Amino acid sequence: MHIGNRLVIVKKLRTYIVMGLCLVAMSSFAQNLPPNQPKYDKKPVHFGFLLGVNYYDFHIQTIEDLSTVPGYYSVRSETAPGYTIGIIANLRLTDYLDLRFIPAFAATERTLIFDVIEPISEKRTEVTRDIQSSFIDFPFELKWKSQRINNYRLYVLGGAKYSYDVSSNEHVEDDRVFKIPHNDFSYEFGFGVDIYFEFFKFSPQIKGSWGFADLIVDDGTFYIKGINRLETRGIFLNFTFE
Template structure:
């Protein structure tokens, strides 16, 4: 049975918090833009060779499961199905953006991602057992950012790239290995996304959505009762981000106005 803790409670509500934050930031950005309509903010910001920022996000994640041949053997005839469940988590990270040419950037974004991943084991007698894991991954997305032509203080962009990840919590096998679903330490995903750059006076604010397709099987090679009948598990997630990017030149230009 899973024990209650503060982190689980935060996971349950974080998607609501992040969604409210995104909506609020969008309203602030829209109001700010309306007040200074006609003014071009940070006119040469995207031409900087390097600039920095940070991001926060809320994500919905789930396993994608593939059954093994063992699932249809008499040894598992009491198991009706094993079903992944949608769970919520959050991410926080930094951005290092490299300008390549007019419409293309390369973005590296070291990120800590807090997951909850669940499987429902359904039995023929009607019982359901939920196995919940809450690993934390350090992720290093390397993304190509293709930008549209800037229209006043707005521009749309597309993202695509890969995200290697290593698990930084939940690695210690301090419990009997037969009592938990075991997840591998490493992961790799293919990421695609779209966002909107909104240029403010001192920084660039960008709401963004991104989908991650897990490429590696994260099921641990050590077998137990929970992995019986499962050939592979991949992690797929949908994330809403808000990013803030700035640079020293932005603040120097603002300071010269006074």
């Protein structure tokens, strides 16, 4: 094994050991704290809000043989961080299961980079197309919760989401614009921890999103000829206050 790889593994092991010791210490400390809001989870319905950072990207499936499109070599994507704000409506189903509806607004920007022979200059270059999206999200999700340990409770999430992109250029007649449709659908999964404070519950969480709708708009332009299917991918760091 390369020495550099060994150093990386050692550093990661150190990080995991420190994190484990911190979790053990936190759990031991939590056992001795008086519980905040002990009857909070017995409420049939409660509300809150969400703030988050999103990283939307594309999953690109090119056509099987790009050589059939003269001057088209590859396409890739880049992403930039965006933000998400939403409102939480939580319905208690059982002691360990909730149904949640979280309508939200998410703003993001993605870039497609095409390695092609540019039709006008006839030179090989990288052509970029920036795609700005402003999503109105309508996700439904199930939240499976662990047993509460004093002021902490772990959970996992799973659900489906419909998104409407109000910034979509689907019907714009401009060959310089890469178009994606207004409507998108995706599955979402994540995990997090509920932290109970005296007057509210704070929950950091990480979620992943896998779109299953094809986002290709067949407008006849050169840049879509090498793409067979285009889907949304995303990862979100959210903070909820309930």
